[in-house]
Amino acid sequence: MATLEIKDLHVAIEGKEILKGVNLSINTNEIHAIMGPNGTGKSTLASAIMGHPKYEVTSGTIKLDGEDVLEMEVDERAKAGLFLAMQYPSEIAGVTNADFLRSAINARRDEGNEISLMKFIRELDATMELLEMDEQMATRYLNEGFSGGEKKRNEILQMMMIKPTFAILDEIDSGLDIDALKIVSKGINKMRGEGFGALMITHYQRLLNYIEPDHVHVMMQGKVVKSGGADLAQKLEAEGYDWIKEELGIEDETVGEEA
Amino acid sequence: MTVETKINMTEQDVRAFSKAMNEADWMADFRADALNKVEHVAMPTPDKTKIDKWNFTQFPKHTVESATFSSLEELVGEAKELVDVEKQQNLYIQHNNTPAYISLSDELKEQGVILTDIFTATREHADLVQKYYMTEAVKVNEHRLTTLHAALMNGGVFLYVPRNVEITEPIQVLYLHDDAEASLFNHTLIVAEESSSVTYVENYLSTVEEAKGLANIVSEVVAKDNAKVVFGAVDVLAEGFTTYVTRRGVTGRDARIEWALGLMNDSDTIAENITHLVGDNSSSDFKMVTIGRGSQKQNFTTDIVHIGLDTDAFILKHGVMKDATTSIFNGIGRILKGATRANAVQESRVLMLSEKARGDANPILLIDEDDVTAGHAASVGRVDPMQLYYLMSRGISQEEAERLVIHGFLEPVVSKLPIEGVKKQLTEVIERKVR
Numbered sequence A: 001m002a003t004l005e006i007k008d009l010h011v012a013i014e015g016k017e018i019l020k021g022v023n024l025s026i027n028t029n030e031i032h033a034i035m036g037p038n039g040t041g042k043s044t045l046a047s048a049i050m051g052h053p054k055y056e057v058t059s060g061t062i063k064l065d066g067e068d069v070l071e072m073e074v075d076e077r078a079k080a081g082l083f084l085a086m087q088y089p090s091e092i093a094g095v096t097n098a099d100f101l102r103s104a105i106n107a108r109r110d111e112g113n114e115i116s117l118m119k120f121i122r123e124l125d126a127t128m129e130l131l132e133m134d135e136q137m138a139t140r141y142l143n144e145g146f147s148g149g150e151k152k153r154n155e156i157l158q159m160m161m162i163k164p165t166f167a168i169l170d171e172i173d174s175g176l177d178i179d180a181l182k183i184v185s186k187g188i189n190k191m192r193g194e195g196f197g198a199l200m201i202t203h204y205q206r207l208l209n210y211i212e213p214d215h216v217h218v219m220m221q222g223k224v225v226k227s228g229g230a231d232l233a234q235k236l237e238a239e240g241y242d243w244i245k246e247e248l249g250i251e252d253e254t255v256g257e258e259a
Numbered sequence B: 001m002t003v004e005t006k007i008n009m010t011e012q013d014v015r016a017f018s019k020a021m022n023e024a025d026w027m028a029d030f031r032a033d034a035l036n037k038v039e040h041v042a043m044p045t046p047d048k049t050k051i052d053k054w055n056f057t058q059f060p061k062h063t064v065e066s067a068t069f070s071s072l073e074e075l076v077g078e079a080k081e082l083v084d085v086e087k088q089q090n091l092y093i094q095h096n097n098t099p100a101y102i103s104l105s106d107e108l109k110e111q112g113v114i115l116t117d118i119f120t121a122t123r124e125h126a127d128l129v130q131k132y133y134m135t136e137a138v139k140v141n142e143h144r145l146t147t148l149h150a151a152l153m154n155g156g157v158f159l160y161v162p163r164n165v166e167i168t169e170p171i172q173v174l175y176l177h178d179d180a181e182a183s184l185f186n187h188t189l190i191v192a193e194e195s196s197s198v199t200y201v202e203n204y205l206s207t208v209e210e211a212k213g214l215a216n217i218v219s220e221v222v223a224k225d226n227a228k229v230v231f232g233a234v235d236v237l238a239e240g241f242t243t244y245v246t247r248r249g250v251t252g253r254d255a256r257i258e259w260a261l262g263l264m265n266d267s268d269t270i271a272e273n274i275t276h277l278v279g280d281n282s283s284s285d286f287k288m289v290t291i292g293r294g295s296q297k298q299n300f301t302t303d304i305v306h307i308g309l310d311t312d313a314f315i316l317k318h319g320v321m322k323d324a325t326t327s328i329f330n331g332i333g334r335i336l337k338g339a340t341r342a343n344a345v346q347e348s349r350v351l352m353l354s355e356k357a358r359g360d361a362n363p364i365l366l367i368d369e370d371d372v373t374a375g376h377a378a379s380v381g382r383v384d385p386m387q388l389y390y391l392m393s394r395g396i397s398q399e400e401a402e403r404l405v406i407h408g409f410l411e412p413v414v415s416k417l418p419i420e421g422v423k424k425q426l427t428e429v430i431e432r433k434v435r
Helices: A042-050 A074-080 A097-107 A117-130 A148-162 A178-191 A206-210 A230-239 A242-248 B011-020 B025-040 B077-082 B106-110 B118-124 B126-132 B144-152 B385-392 B398-414 B420-434
Strands: A003-013 A016-027 A031-035 A055-064 A082-085 A166-170 A197-202 A215-220 A223-228 B091-095 B098-103 B114-117 B155-161 B171-177 B186-192 B197-206 B214-223 B228-236 B242-251 B256-263 B268-277 B283-292 B297-306 B312-321 B326-335 B343-352 B358-367 B373-382
Touching (some): A003 A042, A016 A042, A016 A055, A016 A197, A016 A223, A031 A042, A042 A055, A042 A074, A042 A166, A074 A082, A074 A097, A074 B385, A082 A148, A097 A117, A097 A148, A097 B398, A117 A148, A148 A178, A178 A206, A197 A206, A215 A230, A215 A242, A223 A230, A223 A242, B025 B144, B077 B171, B077 B420, B091 B155, B118 B126, B118 B155, B126 B155, B155 B171, B186 B197, B186 B228, B197 B214, B197 B420, B214 B228, B214 B256, B228 B242, B228 B420, B242 B283, B256 B268, B256 B398, B268 B283, B283 B297, B283 B398, B283 B420, B312 B326, B312 B398, B326 B343, B326 B373, B343 B358, B343 B398, B358 B373, B385 B398, B398 B420
Parallel strands (some): A031 A215, A166 A197, B091 B171, B155 B186, B171 B197, B186 B214, B228 B256, B242 B268, B256 B283, B268 B297, B283 B312, B297 B326, B312 B343, B326 B358, B343 B373
Antiparallel strands (some): A215 A223, B091 B098, B114 B155
């Protein structure tokens, strides 16, 4: 079992503090959902874990099986087993999706132990079929000209090919119609198991109808203010966030900036 | 410091050279006539690059004598990798100034295709060469460098594709430069007759570290009605050359010229490309990539002139600038009066890898007709940190991520080159230059 442990994390962007002491512990074989209204710091948490250059961790720790994640470069974090499905994936012209995926897979392997081309193609074909992606998506340039839904699916494709220990999925459901949402959920559920843990960030309870979380957390004002099981998400769906704000005496749940 | 501009060759010298190369008499006169004009024709003035201190006239030797090749097996190193030693037909190799190897398949010969060195062409195909050599695409008197070229031309090739002949395999020309003293006044002349099609690739390859000579290179493409010419080139000329290279095209009705140029010289270079879309409904697609390094100064001017109705042109230029290099990218879409429904689109992107490098992208639209469409996009910037972050978040190192972004940026031309060996070479040159 592997553990991703976040302790008292404070993060600032351009001098403004967004996360104000986040505590969270995720094990493999667990799926966590972070919910919360806009502007409460959810995406900032995702970016800070991966090492986005614009976010500055001012205090606190992130550890992956005891290893200090904050000491690692972005690529080292990935190699250590972290993966972030991004809300806005970059487009890279001239680099095909397939070439990129192979580089990413081989980056995690030692020299001389690269994935064979045949094995790679077999896996890619099977995974793309599962995600109902058109074959030609493999030879198109990375995310270039992809629709919003295609980009999301492509993030899940990468996750399934790279097989991280922990995946953070930043609003993987936003902008997806119900059919696409089902397909993306199918991919994530397939990963579920012993060697895999996930942190899903979402505004909408809808996603959790397809991927049942083991733990649900609510973020407000840059902190996790409430944690529970799948039933918490259902309560949020039925009653909204106001009862939590009331319970905790919060008037404005945001940190002033959606990040 | 003043730059010596007097040519150290006389009319007698150029006539003697013509004779030594066994050229037709008209060519000797043509050369002598041009030489006598050189002093009276002004230098070109490439926009935004000052060249008055550049040496375009002084060179150690007009001609060097080099070995010919009886088999492709005699090629070494990079030159050998450029050609397909086992299968390659339809190939001309020039070794410095010496026509060194020629091969054209019997099948193409029977169809009337001509591939021969330029000296022989003046004699054996005088009608054709005299008709098109520096008459349509490039004029002798345009400026001093074209005049000088006309007088001193010391190599090149003539490719002729008869009416309705469609050549499926690419024709390749390798200009191999391995003598530091050599100067290259090469002339490529391609004539594609009505409804013919051909893919041509020329390689300029220096295998010496430093050159002492001049490169004054002219390539002319004449695409007659409904003809299609794909012109690929990879230039890798050594530091030390002063390079002027012009590649020009003229289209007939419904004709199309596509350019795919990898301009990878290490020399100071003025690279100029002009396509005249004369025939109605003719079109051109121009793609070039370049990498500047060291303290290299370069000017890339691309000019597509819309003369016929419904002419269509697209210009794409991508440049990577390293070290303290300076490069100017001028893209000109020129729509003349009467070129109704012309469409001129261009895109220039410059990627800066160093604080000291300079890159200017200047999109220019000169339009003298109402019913037209035109567009341009230009950008100069650094590697996008968000792209690097994205790639690195998948475990790819920063170095490898930068490499991927740069290769991707130059891919539009690499992928267009029709010969595997040439594609591979350009990829390797890119690799070497960005490292």
